[in-house]
Amino acid sequence: MADDTSAAAGTSTETGAGTGSNLRTTKPGTKRLFLTVSVLISFLLGAPFLLKSTEIHRSPLPSAAISSLSDHLHSNPPSFPCHFQAIFLSPFKPSDSSLSLSVAERIRAQLSAQSCGNCNFTVSVTVDSGSSCRDEGDAASAACLWECGGGGLVDAIEGRDDQGIDELLLSAVNERTGGCAGRVYSVFVMEGRDERVVIGKHRHAWMVLKDLDDSTSVVSMIGTVFGDYFMRGGVEKGEYIPVGSDGNVVLSFSLLNSNPSDWIYDWDFQRTGEVLLAPVLEALAPVANITMESQVLYHAPKSSISYWDEKLEAYVVNTRDLPFFVNSNEWHLDTSLSASGRSKVLQFVVYVPSASECPLYIRTPEGEMSKTNAFISPMWGGVAIWNPPGCSMQSQGIHIVRDVLPPQELEKIIEIFIGQLRLLFGLNSNYVEPSPIFKVLASEKGFTNWELDLLYRQHTCFNLLSSLSTLQSLSTLVESLPRMIVMDEIGKQVELSLEAANLAERNISLGINNASALSSIRARALAEDAFFHPSIMSISYSSMEHYFAIYMPFFAPVSLHVLLAAVKEVKRYFAERSKYLTFRASKLKSS
């Protein structure tokens, strides 16, 4: 710069008689100005490129949609439309005016705390007894009303067994309730000699009562069937959701030989078990994707103590020792190959005791032998004890018995396992009837259709609420860490999860229970995948200080110099220009 000023001064002394340092005769050069300003401008132009290339990639999450949906679900919890209809096949004259209202009241009176998955029910009553046909009920259920003309049913029912009546009534319901056959719960009331109340395995029940004049007891029984059974599944306790967060359940069946030196048992689980359990797994498909596996283990003694009971002539384990029965050190049950990190594994164990403790029974606190010789642990699975036949007569076993578990025994054990599976899912393994005339039919799917509906409702509700709360936590987490990378995959999963949740909610209001259950499983699985994505680790994001610390040493000194140079050049240029202009003006004045 020193030579430039001297050059400029030189120019002025060369070309014209400058009267001092505030006049110059030539236009100031623009090369230096152009140079410095162009460097500055290129820096400014390049700054957006720098910011863009160093930005944190954050896939945008639809937080507003999440919070609005969870708010909506919180204020109006998912309510499943259920329609109850009572059909009187014999002439009936109610004492008070509105039967449907009294039934509805009776149901509502038994409703305990609002639990997830409750029915939003409507009641209608039809008297269809040959000559007369009268119905009353909620107007909303007009589309699903029973078409009259079923007067011949009472005669058709006479003399059939329960299964036959069930199928007959099923076809009648399908015929006469229009398209609502899958969403209507019916109770048929008729007069007859032997009093019975039978709850079928589809969605209907029938009552044969001696006299229909006592309408309060009739109403109370109808209310019991609808409220206790169809709506709540006959259970009082809280719900169990033994489903993994990715919607998978693995049922792991193990046969444990306690002491192989006494006897060794094998089983043919593949054939028997899979045939028997296939319909159960299919029925539970909207609740979880269930797979099965089986294994046989050896040298697996139990870890609680059993002792000889004289009265029962067997070795017994007390109920209070059951928590210590499962010997986790020796029972290597958790060797599942098909279970991924987030699936739920339910263990079903058949324990074959050794000769020193055979026959082995579980003793109830009342001192009796347990009828099933089995117990469950919620969210873990169940254990059943099987005593080899003739073991009480076994003396010192000289030769080892190698045998296969007989298929009939295996079938009985599987029946116990089905009961345990029902317990694990929160239902009763069997119904304790409130009065001797009640009877509940069993289904080959392990669960009756109305129980399945209850499960679908509970699981759908739980999955929806759980997925929304997970999404909410995820979006608060992401917002609290503004410089954390949010990968595209997470954004995609959140989007799909919200979509599935919306679809599930819509299907709930339409009453399509199994589709809504499937969508809700998907919503929960995707939400959990997004929340537990391995890239969300709070210790691996760069804070703002980190960012500055990296880039400042590069750009601060250089940009300072460039800026200063540009400013200085511009000032100099304008100063020289003003000098030239004054010179021009003075020349003009003098000429």
Add this chain to the structure above:
Amino acid sequence: MASDPMGSQLRRILSIFFSLSIILPLSSPSPTMHNNNWAVLVCTSRFWFNYRHMANTLSLYRTVKRLGIPDERIILMLADDMACNARNNYPAQVFNNENHQLNLYGDNVEVDYRGYEVTVENFLRVLTGRHEASVPRSKHLLSDEGSHILLYMTGHGGNEFLKFQDTEELQSHDLADAVKQMKEKNRFKELLIMVDTCQAATLFSQLQSPGVVTIGSSMKGENSYSHHLDPDVGVSVVDRFTFYTLAFFERLDMYSNASLNSLFTSYDPTLLMSTAYYRTDLYERPLNMVPVTNFFGSVMKTIPTDSAYPGFLVAHASEYAAISAETETARVVLEDEADHSKTYDQSEKGLQHTLDEWLKLLEGKLGVKDPEVLVAYGLGSMVLLLTISTWLSS
């Protein structure tokens, strides 16, 4: 980057409010039952002179197994360089007492994370559950909302930190953050944190989540000391806090119901040479009503099955004998119409937005899709501009 601090603050407050209002009533309609116990035992030191830390962890592992927690519910993180160390006079044996009565490394020790896998990142991944897809199931903490978790950590620590394998640190706010995330996802019902390091009580000073009870072997400014030196092995073999903890548990078995309060009050400051400080403000149950087996042992809640599902076999036989025409209800699954209301945060205006717009414009004009290529073009054009101006000015 949100250039609107007020708006983002408001959004944050609103979202916290919404999340609280959702999470609080919906977290459990009824209190969840305690179903299982988990133990996460972490030894954060390596090298021969930290023998006692590995002995601490292995002793507690042995105690917890003896009281009933199975290997599948224990996550053991050890550097595991003691037993087969060249300086070990008793190869493949680890003792916690100079009488050498108990070989801790004897049988059935299943280490989940060993050697250089014991890092802060892996520890936090275990706690929060965010593993890569390839991590095997045995390395996951598969607890649920009914689990009680025992978290035991030992090593060298200081004021609000714990040193991991001499290369990195776990800060108290990292631990508090991980516990908060665990609580949000209901990964535990109750958590007992036991820390045996110097200034241990500072490590859980930032905890806020409910259901957590913590005990540390020393307070801020105090050191935790080893118990005794084993002249045969040549190093200290156990720390005082862990030694007295083990002494407490040796008297117990699976069936006993000594309370947590008796454990916590059994520590004598003169014997420990430090103050064992415990924090119960986040825990609702009174400590004298909590049996130690709630955390250190295994409780399996069992319910005897009263009956099988009768009639199942009969129904199965009859169903498959007669082909019943069961009309399946038509499944009408509605397709979601394309009403993707993209209500993303539109408030990210400002610098970021205009930058994006401008870059999109450039991309469109130049027909370049990949932003990296665009940046390369930009830099190239800058250099070109500079060389031209230099040449022009020369």
